[in-house]
Amino acid sequence: MLNLDAGISAPDEFYAALIDAHRGLTMAESARVNARLILLLANQIGDVAVLRAALLRARDGVAGSAAPERRPDTP
Amino acid sequence: MVAEAPGVAFGYVRSADQGAPRPVRHRLVVVGAGPVGLAAAIDLGQRGVPVVLLDQDASLSEGSRAICFAKRTLEIFDRLGCGGEVAERGVSWNTGRVFFRDRELYHFDLLAEAGHHRPAFVNIQQYHVEASLLARARALGGIDIRWQHRVTAVAQDDDGVMLTVATPEGEYRLGCDWLLAADGSRSTVRTALGHTSRGQVFRDRFLIADVRMQAPFPAERWFWFDPPFHPGQSVLLHRQPEDIWRIDFQLGWDADPAAERTPERVVPRVRALLGADVPFELVWVSVYTFACQRMARFRDRRVLFAGDAAHGVSPFGARGANSGVQDADNLAWKLALVLDGAAPARLLDSYCDEREFAADENIRAATASTDFITPKSEISRIFRDAVLELAATCPFARPLVNSGRLSVPSCYAASPLNTPDGDDFTAAMAPGSPAADAPVRVAGVPAWLLDHVGGAFTLLCFGAVPAHLPDLNLTLRRVVVAPHDGTAPSGWQALEEDGTLSARCDARPGTVYLLRPDQHVAARWRAFDAARLAAAVQRATATVAELCAC
Ligand SMILES: Cc1cc2nc3c(=O)[nH]c(=O)nc-3n(C[C@H](O)[C@H](O)[C@H](O)COP(=O)(O)OP(=O)(O)OC[C@H]3O[C@@H](n4cnc5c(N)ncnc54)[C@H](O)[C@@H]3O)c2cc1C
Numbered sequence: 001m002l003n004l005d006a007g008i009s010a011p012d013e014f015y016a017a018l019i020d021a022h023r024g025l026t027m028a029e030s031a032r033v034n035a036r037l038i039l040l041l042a043n044q045i046g047d048v049a050v051l052r053a054a055l056l057r058a059r060d061g062v063a064g065s066a067a068p069e070r071r072p073d074t075p
Numbered sequence: 076m077v078a079e080a081p082g083v084a085f086g087y088v089r090s091a092d093q094g095a096p097r098p099v100r101h102r103l104v105v106v107g108a109g110p111v112g113l114a115a116a117i118d119l120g121q122r123g124v125p126v127v128l129l130d131q132d133a134s135l136s137e138g139s140r141a142i143c144f145a146k147r148t149l150e151i152f153d154r155l156g157c158g159g160e161v162a163e164r165g166v167s168w169n170t171g172r173v174f175f176r177d178r179e180l181y182h183f184d185l186l187a188e189a190g191h192h193r194p195a196f197v198n199i200q201q202y203h204v205e206a207s208l209l210a211r212a213r214a215l216g217g218i219d220i221r222w223q224h225r226v227t228a229v230a231q232d233d234d235g236v237m238l239t240v241a242t243p244e245g246e247y248r249l250g251c252d253w254l255l256a257a258d259g260s261r262s263t264v265r266t267a268l269g270h271t272s273r274g275q276v277f278r279d280r281f282l283i284a285d286v287r288m289q290a291p292f293p294a295e296r297w298f299w300f301d302p303p304f305h306p307g308q309s310v311l312l313h314r315q316p317e318d319i320w321r322i323d324f325q326l327g328w329d330a331d332p333a334a335e336r337t338p339e340r341v342v343p344r345v346r347a348l349l350g351a352d353v354p355f356e357l358v359w360v361s362v363y364t365f366a367c368q369r370m371a372r373f374r375d376r377r378v379l380f381a382g383d384a385a386h387g388v389s390p391f392g393a394r395g396a397n398s399g400v401q402d403a404d405n406l407a408w409k410l411a412l413v414l415d416g417a418a419p420a421r422l423l424d425s426y427c428d429e430r431e432f433a434a435d436e437n438i439r440a441a442t443a444s445t446d447f448i449t450p451k452s453e454i455s456r457i458f459r460d461a462v463l464e465l466a467a468t469c470p471f472a473r474p475l476v477n478s479g480r481l482s483v484p485s486c487y488a489a490s491p492l493n494t495p496d497g498d499d500f501t502a503a504m505a506p507g508s509p510a511a512d513a514p515v516r517v518a519g520v521p522a523w524l525l526d527h528v529g530g531a532f533t534l535l536c537f538g539a540v541p542a543h544l545p546d547l548n549l550t551l552r553r554v555v556v557a558p559h560d561g562t563a564p565s566g567w568q569a570l571e572e573d574g575t576l577s578a579r580c581d582a583r584p585g586t587v588y589l590l591r592p593d594q595h596v597a598a599r600w601r602a603f604d605a606a607r608l609a610a611a612v613q614r615a616t617a618t619v620a621e622l623c624a625c
Pocket residue numbers: 106107108109110111112129130131132136139140141142143144201224225226227257258259260261262263264283363381382383384390393394395396397398399
């Protein structure tokens with residue numbers, strides 16, 4: 001079950017650290033940092049059901065709707 | 076390009092059918108003498124079914140195609156009578172290593188436990204495998220192999236199938252009750268009947284270079300992501316017999332296939348990997364693209380589709396020929412029972428249920444590997460590289476690295492042929508799974524379980540032999556493991572064991588397994604019961620009137 005209630009012990013500290021982690025990086029470098037961060041956090045969570053719920057929630061409202069099915073029949 | 080022909084060619088021979096005033100009708104025709112058609116023909120031939128096997132060519136598979144043959148395929152070949160030859164000729168391997176840039180990320184062992192006859196894989200050229208199958212088919216007799224007989228048209232009605240076959244001497248027509256289409260990815264039979272194989276074509280190209288050399292690499296699968304000698308792309312190295320090595324270079328979609336095949340391009344790529352001072356000789360070069368696709372249904376009335384004709388996968392994972400041989404393994408016993416009138420034709424629908432499920436599993440695995448090796452967007456490349464970078468130091472990231480999920484047999488867990496567990500068992504060897512091998516002894520002599528089960532339905536009893544068996548209307552192979560008094564009654568094969576077999580089967584004294592002719596588990600119980608056995612056999616042969624498709 002994806003927890004949407006407040007769960008981070010020191011919100012301001014975490015947020016500042018998150019922004020700090022990207023200080024001085026280009027968008028491309030930030031994308032690399034984010035990718036690693038997501039993988040590290042995903043492993044910490046572990047439960048694929050929770051991760052799927054988080055992925056859905058994260059995508060919600062972006063570019064319209066839910067993730068499309070895999071492209072079928074691409075020539 | 077230096078092509079090494081396998082050196083085996085077969086002449087065209089005229090068949091008596093060609094002069095017949097009306098089309099001769101056979102019970103079963105197999106189209107395609109590739110690994111799948113040959114395996115099916117042998118399996119059916121061993122069951123006494125006369126087979127006509129047609130192939131448009133007059134030689135074995137040319138050049139370099141499949142090289143990795145999986146444990147399960149070798150076990151099936153053992154049952155077909157040529158597993159030993161293939162295994163001995165091939166290079167056995169169990170270990171894969173994954174490299175990223177200039178360092179090793181991790182390695183994996185595909186067969187971590189002892190006590191199996193066959194290794195996780197042997198590498199051997201497809202034409203050697205086909206040669207072994209062909210020799211076996213010929214020795215068996217009853218298989219009418221017709222080279223240079225090319226199927227050009229197919230028509231069927233409820234009653235049978237009619238083929239048009241082109242030969243160097245012109246066309247003739249041939250009828251059959253059942254047709255097995257094992258005619259490869261460009262299947263004529265599939266097209267002739269209006270079917271297609273649908274899926275995804277990958278926008279990437281791969282160069283296959285088979286080189287002969289004396290090299291210090293071990294018999295392992297080595298896979299590099301972004302190595303210094305081939306930056307930005309992947310490379311795969313495999314050892315084959317006869318000092319031949321397969322090197323597979325990812326080229327990207329924009330590569331020019333014709334130019335990339337030339338020695339001027341290939342030799343420097345190989346040198347970059349090997350170093351300037353390693354002498355080598357190019358044996359075969361080709362450039363491939365890959366697709367993952369399958370037919371919607373593997374049966375169309377009296378025509379069954381198997382192997383590449385029915386489905387295709389990208390090669391990372393070696394699931395093409397391996398899954399095709401499992402198709403043959405699944406289909407042959409069912410077709411033989413239907414041809415004998417011992418089971419209704421709907422048993423063949425279970426071939427579709429089971430092997431379409433397997434094809435989906437293989438396509439999912441191969442697609443996931445291909446997506447990892449060839450990321451399709453910038454963000455997927457970023458995640459892919461993040462996984463690789465983390466994997467060097469963080470064990471958690473290693474299972475996410477996907478250089479190919481290597482072929483394992485499918486477990487038909489949801490098959491309508493299974494009798495679900497009623498008694499308390501561990502998950503391993505559940506109904507639908509292929510039987511795991513185990514070391515056994517026959518009168519003190521070391522042997523393997525899988526050489527003593529399958530072919531026919533097999534009753535595998537632990538400890539006790541049932542007092543009497545129900546009348547089953549089909550042959551039942553009877554095997555007892557560690558009988559109480561050390562001997563088995565006549566008609567029973569006694570096996571001794573060291574505990575490995577019992578552990579793999581979660582067996583206690585009294586436990587009984589019913590194995591199908593393809594060695595998959597149909598049912599298992601803690602105690603023998605004649606009525607339950609009879610019901611399980613009926614279910615596994617689709618002879619129960621109302622089969623619930625659960
Ligand atoms: C580069 C490469 C590497 C691969 N590596 C592996 C691997 O390591 N492991 C693995 O398991 N798989 C691998 N594969 C896949 C494997 O080669 C195929 O899955 C396998 O050959 C399929 O066998 P088949 O019998 O279904 O079809 P095929 O081998 O294609 O045989 C079909 C036969 O049908 C005949 N035929 C076709 N049309 C007609 C007609 N109209 N009339 C009569 N005869 C006809 C052909 O002559 C041919 O003999 C690889 C493939 C490639 C290209």
